[in-house]
Structures are given as C-alpha cells and as structure tokens.
Amino acid sequence: MLRLPVILFFTLFSFVLIKAQVTVGGIVTDVSTGEKLIGVTVIEVGSNNGTVTDENGQYTISLGSDTASLKFLYIGYTTQTIKLNNLVFLNVALNSEELLDEAIVIGYGEQSKTKITSAVSTIDAKTLKKLPVPTVSNGLEGLASGLFVRQGSGEPGFSGSSFEIRNFGNALVIVDGSPGNIDDLDPNEIENISILKDAAAAAVYGVQGGNGVILITTRKGSIGKPELNYSNQFTLNSFTQYPDFLNSVDYATVLNEGLVNDGQSPFYTPEEIEAFRSGSDPINYPNENWKELMFKKYGFQQRHNLNISGGNQKIKYFASAGFLNQGSNYTEDVLNYNQYNLRTNLNAYVNEYLTLQLNIAGRRRLNEAPGYSAYDIFRELSRALPNNLAYYPDGTPTRPSFSPNHIIEGIRDFNAGYYRSRNNNVDAKISMEWDAAQVGIIGMKLKSYASLVNNVYYNKTWGKSYELFTLNRLTGDFDEYVASPEGSFSETVLTHSMNYSNHYVLQESANYDRKFKKHSISALLLGELQNNQGENFYGRRQDYQSDLIDQLFAGSNENKDANGGEYRENRLGLVGRLSYDYSSKYFVESSFRYDGSSKFAPGNQWGFFPSVSGGWRISEEDFYKDFKATVPELKLRASLGTAGYDGTAAYQWLSGFTYNHFFAINETAIPTIDNTSLANTDLTWETITTQDVGLDIEFLNRELKLSFDYFKRYKKGVLAYASGSVPNTLGVGLAAQNLHEYSNQGFETSLTYNKKLNSNWTIGAFSNFSYSRETIEFIDEAIIEDDFMRGNLMLTGGFTNLRRGYLSDGLFQSQEEIDDSPVQDNNDNSTIQPGDVRYVDLNGDGVIDVQDQKVFGNGDKPAYNFSLNLSAQYKNFALSVLLTGAAGYDIYLDGEAQSPLRNGFNGYSYQLDYWTPENADAKYPRISDGGFNDNNFRYSDFWKRSGNHLRFKNINLSYTLPKFGKNNAGFKEIRIFATAYNLFVIKTYDEDFDPQMQSSTGWYYPQNKSTTFGINLTL
Structure with missing residues (x-):
C-alpha cells in the first residue's frame, strides 16, 4: 500500500522540478564588429552550472529559474552579468577590453584611454583613406572636436588646408616622434592621429606645443603572413563655386548706366547693344566668355598606393609606395602636380629585452604651372572684357584692349613661360629601446632616438614674350604685337632659387611603468636636442638672346640680381612626467618642460613650463553600482598647464644691420652698413597658461559615448612691436617686446554612437560641436584722446580679427x-x-x-565649428555621410568683388542687382563709371557677409565583394567604392564665392568638389 503514495510523491516532485527549470539560448557577438564569439563561458550566477558557446557563437543552458542571472566571461572582453527576467532567448554583445582601454598616443609615449586626464582626441585613419583629397590636411575637417580646418584654394600643388586647435594658432605636427609636415604623408601610411589640445597634454613639447599638437603615427607591421594591399582613386574635380562674369550685353548696359550716373553720355548705342545680343557680327561685336575659354568643367586626379606588411617574432615590417597626380581645370595642360611617396618601417626584436626601430620615408613633389600665380591669373580674368575677341576666325590670337599685362592671353596658349618646382624630402628615424628587466629593474625602459628630416627645394620661373595680333581693317593684314612677361620691360626673364634645410632631433629617455597591487606608477625623463639649419640662394637674369635657352648663364649681365643666406637655430629641452593611479579610479599626472632657445639673450634663454592634471572615474566607486548598468563609464578630468613660445626672429637682442644702401666713389657703388633695428636684451619667452575641465560618459552598453570640455587660455608677454604708440618718425626699426596679452575661452563636445542591430545591419553616428573665441586683453595701439572714439575704435577688450569702419544704413532712395x-x-x-x-x-x-x-563684425575666424558623420552597413554594403559647418565669422567683399567696372574690371554676374529707380530694393549701390565712388566703397559693414554655412562634405558608398571561387580568387578582400566630396554648401549670402574663399576680391583658384571611383584589393 505504501508503493502508490511513494510513486505519487516522486511523480509530483519531478513535475515541480520540470516546472521550475527553464532552457535559455542565444548568440554571443563582439559589440563593435558583430563577429560571433567562440568559447565564451556562460555561468548561472550562484551555481556551478555553465556552458560555452559553439563555433557559431551559440549557447544553450538549463537554469533552475527563469529569473536567474547569467554571467558571460571571455578572455580579452569585459565580463557581463544579465538577469533573465523571464527571457528564454538572450543575445549578448561583449565589449572588447582593448577598445575600452585602447592605447592612446600621447607626447613621447602611449597611455590607456581610461587613464587619460587631459584633453585628447583621436582620428580614425581609415576615414582619411576613404576621402579623395590630395592632402591629408584637407581630410581633417569634421573628424575631431576642437579642430578648425580651412581650405583656401583648390590649386594643384597648393591645395593644403590650414588648421588650428581651438583657434589657438598653428599647431605643431609630430610624425613618429619629431616635427614634420602632415601633407608630406600618403593617407595610406597613417596608423593613427592624436590631437593634444590642452597644456597638460602638450606641455611636454614646450616651446613648439603651445598651440596644441597633432601626433601622427605611421603604420607598422604585425605578426603574420605578408599582406599585400593595392588601392586606387580616380577623381573628377570641378569648382565648388565661382561667379560668372557679365556678357557683352550686360557689360555695355552697365557701362552706359555708370556714365549716365556720372553726368556723361552713354558709350554704346542701342544698335550696338543689339549687335552684341544677336551675334550677327562676332568679329566687331563679340560676346566672349573668357571663363569658359580658360577653364574646363572637370580636372582629373588619380592616386595609387601599394603596401605590404607582415612579420614574425623577430621582425615586423611595413612598406608603402604611393603616387598622386593632380591635374587642373585649365583648358590647356598648363598645370600638373605629381607627388611620389616611399616608406619602409621596420621593428626588429633583437632579443627579449632589446628592440630596434627604423623608419625611412621619401617624398618627391613635381609641380609645373603657368609662369604667373593663381592670384595674377584670376585678377586678369576679372578684367577680361566680353566684347574683346579672343581669336580671329582663322585661329590667330588677338590683342585685347583690356589687359595691359596680357596674362590671360599668355596662359591661354601656354606660350608665356612656366613655373617649375621640385621638392625632395627624406625623413629618417631610428630608435633603440632596452628593457632594464634584463638586469632586474622591472618596468624600466631606456630609449635612444634620432631623426633627420632633409628638404631641398628648387624653383624656376621662365617668362618669355609671345605674339598677339590686331587686324588692320584698312589692309586686311595682322599687325603683330610682342607681349613681355608681367613686371618686366624685357622679353625674357628667368629667376632661379634653391634652398635646403636639415632638421635634427636627438632624444634620450628613461620610462618607468609599474603596478603594485592597486597602485600604478608611470614616469618619464627625456632630454631632447633640436637643430635647424639651412641655406638659400636666388638668381635672376633677363634679356636672353634666345628663348630656347632657359638657363641663368645665357642671360644678359645687365640688370642681373643674386642673393642668398643661411640660418641656424638650436633648441634644448628636458622633459619630465609622473603619473599615478589608484585602482584605475583616481588619476593624477604632472609634467614639465625645461626649454632653451638661442633666439634670446644669455640669461633669458631658458624657460620652465609645468603642468598638472587629474581624473576621477566615478563609475568605479562602490556607491555607483546601481547606475553602472545604465551608465557604465563616468569620468571627470581637470588640468592646468603652461607652455612657452619663442616665435620671433633670432638675435633681436642684438642691433641689426643692412647692406641695402649705397654711395658712389669714382662712379663705383659702395655698399653701406645701416642700423635696421634697436636691440632688446630683456626679450624672453611668451607664456601660455591653459585650464581645462572635462567629462567623459558612456551609455547604452557603451554604444553611446559623450565627451565634453570647457577651457580657458591666457597668453602673456606675446612678442610684438610697439608700432601703434611709437611714431614712425623714430628713424630706426623697433625692437620686439613681450608686449601683448590675449585670452581665449570656449567649449567642445563630441557624441559617438555605434550599434549592431542584427547580423546584417550596423549603424553609427559621430558629431562634434566646438566654440572658441580669442579676446584681446592688451595690444599696443595709437593713443586716442576722445572718450567716444576710444570706446568705438579701441581693439583692446574685444575679440581678435575684428575690423574698423563705418556702420551703414541701407541705400539712399531719394x-x-x-x-x-x-x-x-x-x-x-x-x-x-x-x-x-x-x-x-x-x-x-x-x-x-x-x-x-x-x-x-565677428572677424574672419569661425567661432563655432560642427560636424555630423552618419554611417550604415548592410551586409557587404557600407554608406557614410559627412556634414561639416562653421559659424560666427564674416566674409568681407573688397575691390572688384564689390562693383563692376572698377580698375577696368568687367563685373561678376551677381552684381547686376544694382540700384536704379526701378530696382529700389537692390542689394548693391548704383553704378559709377570706372567703378570708383569714394562714398560707396568706404570700409564699412555694408560689404560684410556672414560666413555661416553647412557643407555636405563627403558621401561614400562601398561594396565588399563576397568570397567567390577558391578563397575569393586569391584575394582576402575586394572593395569597390564611389565618393562625392564637397558636394554642395548651404550659405547665408548670395555671392557665388565659397565660404572659405581665400581672397576678398575673388582672385584665387577656387576649392574643388569631386566625384571619385576606386578599388581596394587585399592579397
């Protein structure tokens, strides 16, 4: 009788057990790549129950309760604990510890991301490689907060951008440990870019790092089989914006209007204007479009790069060869730029303790251009009148009446000479690092570093005469006219110059890095010697017997010129840095730079510049545990530091002399020695102090990251001349003084979001916003006695780069x-x-x-900078869109950009909106003959335009081919892509100039917009 109750009891107990247990399954992936992770340990919290993921990243586990918690553990990834809350299917994305604590390149070393206590941003080099830009500097815009980038020209060979960190001024660029030129690099050579923005980060660079530092590390090899990469880009370039000019009908109408307004008779009759309009007599009444004659719609550009990398336990290598060809938009093939890059980076591991590194790079630039600058060419283009014929029907070049210099005609047929330049650059760096653990000193490394950068420039300008013709209407023959090169009364002129420079850097350093339980200590002591030296010469001759011999020796001995010189400067610095952190929670770092400069007098040559910074990872505190799941990372940062600057000409503590004046003895010119400037033996370092407070936050399982910084900066003892308060009747040049003072404050923020939606979709976004304005605390100005005028005209107390002038109140209507x-x-x-x-x-x-x-006004530097980068990937397709913008600055129209007819100028088409009684709400004043009207062209805010703009900077679409055949036909990866760059811009003014226009008159080679196609192959 007992058997039945027992059976019923165990049956009921088993049912309860089955009811209580639940089976849970899912897939574990990498949060960044979406890659399925194999061998992840999955444990039920509070038990020994566990499993691991299979080759597909999948797991299943039976649990005692559907409210249990699961812990996911994987080497190299952060552990996650998740409560089920009745879930039976749970996918988990793990964060790589490498990404969470990635190494950031800082001054003279690296530091984990979590330990950074100063203002540092990084740029993903992969983004640069996708941009169809001829220079690396052009590609920086919008990629980092606090980085203000401006491209003033699209001219091949001269299209690099200027860039400033927080509007502080020109930043120092360091390439693999020593100063370099960012545009010497091929984008495919770059591994990473770090931007050091505050004094605590940049102070270790002392005299040169006061305006911030951009650190560039080139690529290195990695252990594995050789990997060969080839990439190309084929690009069509066109102008972003540049205004059209008046046609013959509009020009004749405008000229007549100006003459009548000035009380004169019209020049053109209605019949002549109609002849221009109809085109019935193109020789006598032409309607020439000189802009179309000079420029074609597209210029061609191409870039190729081939690199190989690999290595083993003993040696790692990376080698790269790059080629860039940039053609122009001139209709004639008169401007071509070629750049060749070679690089070899080797890391040799001699033994467990000794490492050698050798980086050798070479770059060659070849530039062939017209014998005139872009400024000269666009100036003359603005004066090219549409009612002047370019060619007679048989192709004979005419002699137009509008251009006394005839630059346009000379360029048009490429018969006015040339400009040629060659620049050869060799950059060699070698270092040796020894780990003192070999002798029992754990954590100590000693390093020796040497660098040589050699630059040689050759420039040659050959100007020669060319023939133009005028049709003699009486004889029917052509009268010949010989046009000479601009600025010369000779039919042939040759100038030739050469300069070279060597920049040497020697460093000896000791680095100590140890962890004692929860305490971590890092220390650096480094000595550095920098030496710059160079020479230059210049020669000029004219009156050549033949224009077939373009060499200096063949010119006349009359009116020849020669010049030259050399320079040397030295800098010696001692760098120290000490870092401490407790339990990866509290951080403090101090550093100093002790610099010596030969630019100052003995006694003032040395400067000491310290800094200190600290950080607190609030997210690691015990009281924060309840918030960690929502906001896993929260860190506060603060820094205070100083830097020095010696940016002035050398030896101003001595009186200067010149040999430029002569007197005659027996009809022989004898050079005299004249005093050029006073001396200032008290001249010393300019000091820069920067304060920074920052906040770093990560949300949503670290998918959303926010960084914010507020900063203040003070510059004292800025080197300047008292030219405002000292009258120019002094009779001798002034000595530089530690005179001016400036302050700067602002903020910057960046927001990053990356999300793996599922196995097919990944989305991402990056945005940044920066504000920075500089205020004049004191500058030397002329003394203004009148209180009212002083309040209106003094620059001290206001923002920098502002203008003085009149305030306008519209146009008179009656x-x-x-x-x-x-x-x-x-x-x-x-x-x-x-x-x-x-x-x-x-x-x-x-x-x-x-x-x-x-x-x-607001000055010509943007106070605000912002960008938005959106990306999406679906299977093998990837799309990215970059928008950039700037605000809080002005563009000022000047000269020919203001009104037609000025200085023999034609006129831009936008200027047709001029005042007449029938067009009373016009944008521009009435027309005046010759364009001269002292009243209308006073320096005033009437010609000020807001530079605020939003630019569709880049759209990139790519497709990575799936593997096909046997291992993708031998390729690891094949990627094809198309890119639209500088697509269009939304701005607040009507004039057809780019918001980053280089010249207020419009005399510059415009920026480019481009369409690019290319392919990347990995073997």
Whole structure:
C-alpha cells in the first residue's frame, strides 16, 4: 500500500522540478564588429552550472529559474552579468577590453584611454583613406572636436588646408616622434592621429606645443603572413563655386548706366547693344566668355598606393609606395602636380629585452604651372572684357584692349613661360629601446632616438614674350604685337632659387611603468636636442638672346640680381612626467618642460613650463553600482598647464644691420652698413597658461559615448612691436617686446554612437560641436584722446580679427533723404545720389567722418565649428555621410568683388542687382563709371557677409565583394567604392564665392568638389 503514495510523491516532485527549470539560448557577438564569439563561458550566477558557446557563437543552458542571472566571461572582453527576467532567448554583445582601454598616443609615449586626464582626441585613419583629397590636411575637417580646418584654394600643388586647435594658432605636427609636415604623408601610411589640445597634454613639447599638437603615427607591421594591399582613386574635380562674369550685353548696359550716373553720355548705342545680343557680327561685336575659354568643367586626379606588411617574432615590417597626380581645370595642360611617396618601417626584436626601430620615408613633389600665380591669373580674368575677341576666325590670337599685362592671353596658349618646382624630402628615424628587466629593474625602459628630416627645394620661373595680333581693317593684314612677361620691360626673364634645410632631433629617455597591487606608477625623463639649419640662394637674369635657352648663364649681365643666406637655430629641452593611479579610479599626472632657445639673450634663454592634471572615474566607486548598468563609464578630468613660445626672429637682442644702401666713389657703388633695428636684451619667452575641465560618459552598453570640455587660455608677454604708440618718425626699426596679452575661452563636445542591430545591419553616428573665441586683453595701439572714439575704435577688450569702419544704413532712395542726412562727402552731399550707401552718424555731429568709425563684425575666424558623420552597413554594403559647418565669422567683399567696372574690371554676374529707380530694393549701390565712388566703397559693414554655412562634405558608398571561387580568387578582400566630396554648401549670402574663399576680391583658384571611383584589393 505504501508503493502508490511513494510513486505519487516522486511523480509530483519531478513535475515541480520540470516546472521550475527553464532552457535559455542565444548568440554571443563582439559589440563593435558583430563577429560571433567562440568559447565564451556562460555561468548561472550562484551555481556551478555553465556552458560555452559553439563555433557559431551559440549557447544553450538549463537554469533552475527563469529569473536567474547569467554571467558571460571571455578572455580579452569585459565580463557581463544579465538577469533573465523571464527571457528564454538572450543575445549578448561583449565589449572588447582593448577598445575600452585602447592605447592612446600621447607626447613621447602611449597611455590607456581610461587613464587619460587631459584633453585628447583621436582620428580614425581609415576615414582619411576613404576621402579623395590630395592632402591629408584637407581630410581633417569634421573628424575631431576642437579642430578648425580651412581650405583656401583648390590649386594643384597648393591645395593644403590650414588648421588650428581651438583657434589657438598653428599647431605643431609630430610624425613618429619629431616635427614634420602632415601633407608630406600618403593617407595610406597613417596608423593613427592624436590631437593634444590642452597644456597638460602638450606641455611636454614646450616651446613648439603651445598651440596644441597633432601626433601622427605611421603604420607598422604585425605578426603574420605578408599582406599585400593595392588601392586606387580616380577623381573628377570641378569648382565648388565661382561667379560668372557679365556678357557683352550686360557689360555695355552697365557701362552706359555708370556714365549716365556720372553726368556723361552713354558709350554704346542701342544698335550696338543689339549687335552684341544677336551675334550677327562676332568679329566687331563679340560676346566672349573668357571663363569658359580658360577653364574646363572637370580636372582629373588619380592616386595609387601599394603596401605590404607582415612579420614574425623577430621582425615586423611595413612598406608603402604611393603616387598622386593632380591635374587642373585649365583648358590647356598648363598645370600638373605629381607627388611620389616611399616608406619602409621596420621593428626588429633583437632579443627579449632589446628592440630596434627604423623608419625611412621619401617624398618627391613635381609641380609645373603657368609662369604667373593663381592670384595674377584670376585678377586678369576679372578684367577680361566680353566684347574683346579672343581669336580671329582663322585661329590667330588677338590683342585685347583690356589687359595691359596680357596674362590671360599668355596662359591661354601656354606660350608665356612656366613655373617649375621640385621638392625632395627624406625623413629618417631610428630608435633603440632596452628593457632594464634584463638586469632586474622591472618596468624600466631606456630609449635612444634620432631623426633627420632633409628638404631641398628648387624653383624656376621662365617668362618669355609671345605674339598677339590686331587686324588692320584698312589692309586686311595682322599687325603683330610682342607681349613681355608681367613686371618686366624685357622679353625674357628667368629667376632661379634653391634652398635646403636639415632638421635634427636627438632624444634620450628613461620610462618607468609599474603596478603594485592597486597602485600604478608611470614616469618619464627625456632630454631632447633640436637643430635647424639651412641655406638659400636666388638668381635672376633677363634679356636672353634666345628663348630656347632657359638657363641663368645665357642671360644678359645687365640688370642681373643674386642673393642668398643661411640660418641656424638650436633648441634644448628636458622633459619630465609622473603619473599615478589608484585602482584605475583616481588619476593624477604632472609634467614639465625645461626649454632653451638661442633666439634670446644669455640669461633669458631658458624657460620652465609645468603642468598638472587629474581624473576621477566615478563609475568605479562602490556607491555607483546601481547606475553602472545604465551608465557604465563616468569620468571627470581637470588640468592646468603652461607652455612657452619663442616665435620671433633670432638675435633681436642684438642691433641689426643692412647692406641695402649705397654711395658712389669714382662712379663705383659702395655698399653701406645701416642700423635696421634697436636691440632688446630683456626679450624672453611668451607664456601660455591653459585650464581645462572635462567629462567623459558612456551609455547604452557603451554604444553611446559623450565627451565634453570647457577651457580657458591666457597668453602673456606675446612678442610684438610697439608700432601703434611709437611714431614712425623714430628713424630706426623697433625692437620686439613681450608686449601683448590675449585670452581665449570656449567649449567642445563630441557624441559617438555605434550599434549592431542584427547580423546584417550596423549603424553609427559621430558629431562634434566646438566654440572658441580669442579676446584681446592688451595690444599696443595709437593713443586716442576722445572718450567716444576710444570706446568705438579701441581693439583692446574685444575679440581678435575684428575690423574698423563705418556702420551703414541701407541705400539712399531719394534726393530728399540725402538732403535730410548728415554730410558724408565733405561737400554738403553734392556728390551723393540716390542709390548711394548711407552711413550712421554715431556721434551725432551731422558729419560722417573718422569719428563715426567703429569696430564691427565677428572677424574672419569661425567661432563655432560642427560636424555630423552618419554611417550604415548592410551586409557587404557600407554608406557614410559627412556634414561639416562653421559659424560666427564674416566674409568681407573688397575691390572688384564689390562693383563692376572698377580698375577696368568687367563685373561678376551677381552684381547686376544694382540700384536704379526701378530696382529700389537692390542689394548693391548704383553704378559709377570706372567703378570708383569714394562714398560707396568706404570700409564699412555694408560689404560684410556672414560666413555661416553647412557643407555636405563627403558621401561614400562601398561594396565588399563576397568570397567567390577558391578563397575569393586569391584575394582576402575586394572593395569597390564611389565618393562625392564637397558636394554642395548651404550659405547665408548670395555671392557665388565659397565660404572659405581665400581672397576678398575673388582672385584665387577656387576649392574643388569631386566625384571619385576606386578599388581596394587585399592579397
């Protein structure tokens, strides 16, 4: 009878057990790559129950409860513990510890990301490789917070961008440990880029790092079989924006309007204007489009790179060869730029304790261009009149009346000479690092480093005469005219120059890095010697007997010129840094740089520049545990540091002399020695102090990351000349002084989001926003006695780069308005007409004069910089979109950009919106003959335009071919892509100039927009 109850009991117990247990399964992947992870340990918390993921990253586990917690453990990844909460299917994405604590390159070393206590940003070199830019500097825009980038020109060979960190000024660029030129590099050579923004990060670079530092590390080999990569880009370039010019009908109409406004008779009759319009007589009434004659729609550019990398336990290697060819948009093949790059990086591991590194790079630039600068060419293009014929019907080049220099005609047929330059660069770096653990000193490494950068420049400009012709209407023959090179009365002129420079760097350093339980200590002591030296010469001759011999020896001995010189400067520095952290929670770091410069007098040559910074990882505190799942990373940073600057000419503590004046003895010119400047033996270092407070936060399983920094900066003892307060009647040049003071404050923030949605989709976004403005605390200015004028005109106390001028109040609409307005022409307004600019009488005295001027505008440097980078990947397709923008700065129109007819200028098409009684709400003043109207072209805010803009910087679409055949036909990867760069820009003004225009008159080679196709092959 007992058997039945027992059976019922165990049956019921088994049912309860089955009811309580639950089976859970899922897939474990890498959060960044989506790769399925094999062998991840999965443990039920509080038990010995566990399993591991299979080759597909899958796991299944039976648990005692559907509310149990699972712990996921994997070497190289952070452990995660997740409560089920009734889930039966749970996918988990693990964070790589390498990404969480990746090594960031800092001054003279590396530091884990979690230990960074100063303001440092990084740029992914992979992004640079995708951009169809001729220079690395062009590709930096929008890729890091606090980095202000501006490309002023798209001219081949001269299209590099200027860049500043936080608007501080030109940043120092360090390539593999020593100063270098960022545009000497091929983007495919770069491993990573770090941007050191505050003094605590950059102080170790002392005199050169006061404006921030950009650290570039080139690629190195890795252990494994040789990997061969080939990539190419084929690009079509066109101008982003550049205005059209007036055609013959508009030009004749505008000229007549200006003459009538000035009380003269029209020059062109209605019949002549109609002849221009109809084109019935193209020889006598042409309608020439000189812009189309000079420029084609597209220029061609191509880049190729071949590199190989690999290595073993003893040696790692990386070698690269690159080629860039950049053609222009000139219709004639008159401008070509070629750049060749070679690099070999070797890391040799002699034994367990000794490592050798050798980096050798070479770069050669070849540039062939017209004999005139882009400034000269676009200046003359603006003066090219449409009613002047370019060629007679038989192709004979004409002699137009508009250009006394005839630059356009000379360039048009490439018969006016040439400009050729060659630049050869060799960059060699060698280092040896010894681990003192060999002798029992654990954590100590000693390093010797040497670098040589050699640059040689050759420049040659050959200007020769060329023939132009005028049709003699009486004889029907062509009258010949010989045009000489601009600026010369000779038919042939040759200038030839050469300069070379050597930059040497020697470093000896000791680095100590140890961890004692929860305490970590790192220390650096480094001595550095830098030496710069170089020579240059210049020669010029003219009046060649033949234009077939373009060599100096063949020119005339008359009116020849020669010059040359050499220079040397030395810098000696001692660097120290000490870092401490407790339990990866509390961090403190101090550093110093003790610098010596030969630019100052003995006694002032040395400067000491310390810094200190600290960090607190709040997310590691015990009280934070309840928030860790939501916000896994929260860190506060703060820093204070100083730097020095010696940016002035050498030896200003001595009086200068010149040999440029002569006197005659027996008809022989004898050079004299004249004093050029006073001496200042007290001249010393400019000091820069920077304060920074930062916050780093990570959300949503570390998929969303936010970084914020607020900073202040002070510059004291800025080297300058007292030219404002000292009259120019002094009779001798002034000595530099530690005179000016500036301050700067701002903030920057960046937001990054990366999410693996599923096995097919990955999305990402990166945005940054920066603000930085510099204030003048004191500069030397002329003394202004009047209180009212001093308040309006003094620059001290305001932002830098502001302008002085008049404030405008629209255009006069009637004679009655003119009569009721203050006098602004010193002649009872008798020369003022409706359509002229009206100015504001600030002091209310009834007269517009210098006392009514005021500092106005925002300056020409953007105060705000922002960008948004969006990316998405679906299976083998990848799409990225980059938008960049800037705000808080002005563009000023000047000269020919203001009005047609000035200085014999034609006119831009946008200038047709000029005032007439029928066009009273016009944007521009009335037309005046010759474009000269002193009233309308005073320096005023009437010609100021807001530079605020949003640019569609880059759109990249790529496809990685799936593996096919046997191992993808031998290739590890085949990727094809298409890119649109500088696609278009949204701006706030109507003039057809790019917001980053280089010249206020429009005389510059415009920036490029481009379309690129290419392929990447990995073997």
